[in-house]
Amino acid sequence: MTDEQRASSSAEEKLREVHERLARAVEELTSGDEWRRALEFAARFRTRSFNNTLLIWVQHASAFEHGLVPEPVPTFVAGFRQWQQLGHQVLKGQRGYAILAPVTGNFATQTPNDSMSWRRLRRGERPQAGEVVRSRLIGVRPAYVWDVSQTSGPPIPGQQRPELLRGEAPADLWNELARLVEADDFSLSSVPDSTDIGGANGRTDFLARTVVVRADMDAAARVKTLTHELAHIRLHGPDHEAISHRGIGEVEAESVALMVGAAHGMDTSIYTIPYVASWASTVNGKTVAEVVQDTGERVRRASVEILDALTTKAHRGHTSVQLERGAPDAHFSRPADRPVGREVAGRPTCSR
Structure with missing residues (x-):
């Protein structure tokens, strides 16, 4: 094995270790009683x-x-x-607050393929033998919520929520990520704040081939957001076969953001761990830890691909900080290491 091959293997092993730490941290967060109560x-x-x-x-x-x-x-x-x-x-x-509540009715027929054969059942009326019954929306009525x-009443159980990163980002990393976005034939722009992109931090539009990032965040948060959107470009798409659930796509994109950030000495865990845990919990039939583990190989490959394409060099300063292949691990905090604040943000498709 050549020196270059050994260095590449060592770098990929470091990324695997970072991903395993993410999986353990997410499992620790979501196995807590407070998280369970909040979800319930x-x-x-x-x-x-x-x-x-x-x-x-x-x-x-x-x-x-x-x-x-x-x-x-x-x-x-x-x-x-x-x-x-x-x-x-x-x-x-x-x-x-007045809202519109749906009003439904039950309809029955013996020939469901005939759209004209359905009849509405009166209140208390039972279907005849052999009839198929389906519920349909027949109108709306006013209802009220508070x-x-x-x-x-008693306190509301609260989930830990992502906290925007603060501070500076590694020099040149934004420009390098922007270069990769544009190399994939997506245009990059910014908006003043999240109100223009549905409350999100960033948005990727595959049809218009645009990426937008909000400008009112610190540089560290903007760089991580751009990495997240670049991961969507590299991994996903409007018809991508591998994405059967929105939550899986968000877990993958944010995991890539953590790994690319870690390779540059950035600790993104105060945002990434709650974000990944929240999205992973929406995938039916699997625990959050299983979702994170199952996405590991795709996340690793995408992270390696992005890191190999960046020209940021390997030393820790503010000028260019991608770690050397085989260098010690970047900082990584578990959920208990820092307080997690509250962020109000919507999650449109490929937005964060």
Whole structure:
């Protein structure tokens, strides 16, 4: 084996070690009782449609302007009875937010392939022998929900959430990553803040072949975000066969961001570990640790490909800091090493 081959093998082994540490850290975070309670609590809230989300947002903003709620952004919302089931009571004087609740009806037929044969069942009516029954949306009705800030009750279990990175980034790394994005025939631009990209930190649009990163973050966060988007470009796409679940794609992209950052001496764990854990928990049929482990080889290959294409050289300073092949591991913190703050961000496709 040549010196170059030995160096390459050593570098790839270092990346495997970083990924294994990520898997252990995610497993440690998500095996805790507080995380389990938080997920169980969140699962009891109904998913809202986009239109209802907008209705809630606008009405909550108005309530904030009138001094009725303490925060401008809603968090957990639920109906009156649902709050009661969770041990909360709506505070006196708090008005609910009007939304549109679906109204469904049951329809029956003996010939389901004939669209004209379906008949609506009356309340309490049973289908006839041999009939197939299906539920259909027949309209909407007004309903009301309240934000947790409009209620009193026991504390809400809180998941650890990603905290934006602070401080400077390795010199030239942004420019090098931008070069790779543009080499893949994607244009790169920035927006003033997250409001222009649906609350995300960055967004990759495969149809328009654009990458956008918000400008109001510290350099370290912007570099990590750009690495995440570059990983989407290299690994994913609108019709990529390997991605059967959005959560898997986000786990892979953020894992690559951690590994590329680690190779340059950056510790991204205060953002990456909660982010990866949250997305991995959305994949049905697997534990979060299994999801992270299963994506390891694709993450490693993408990380090696990106690192090999960068021209940032190998020493730790602020001028160019990619670690030498076989150099000691970069810093890596487990969840308990640092406090994790709260970030409110949406997650559109290939956005973070």
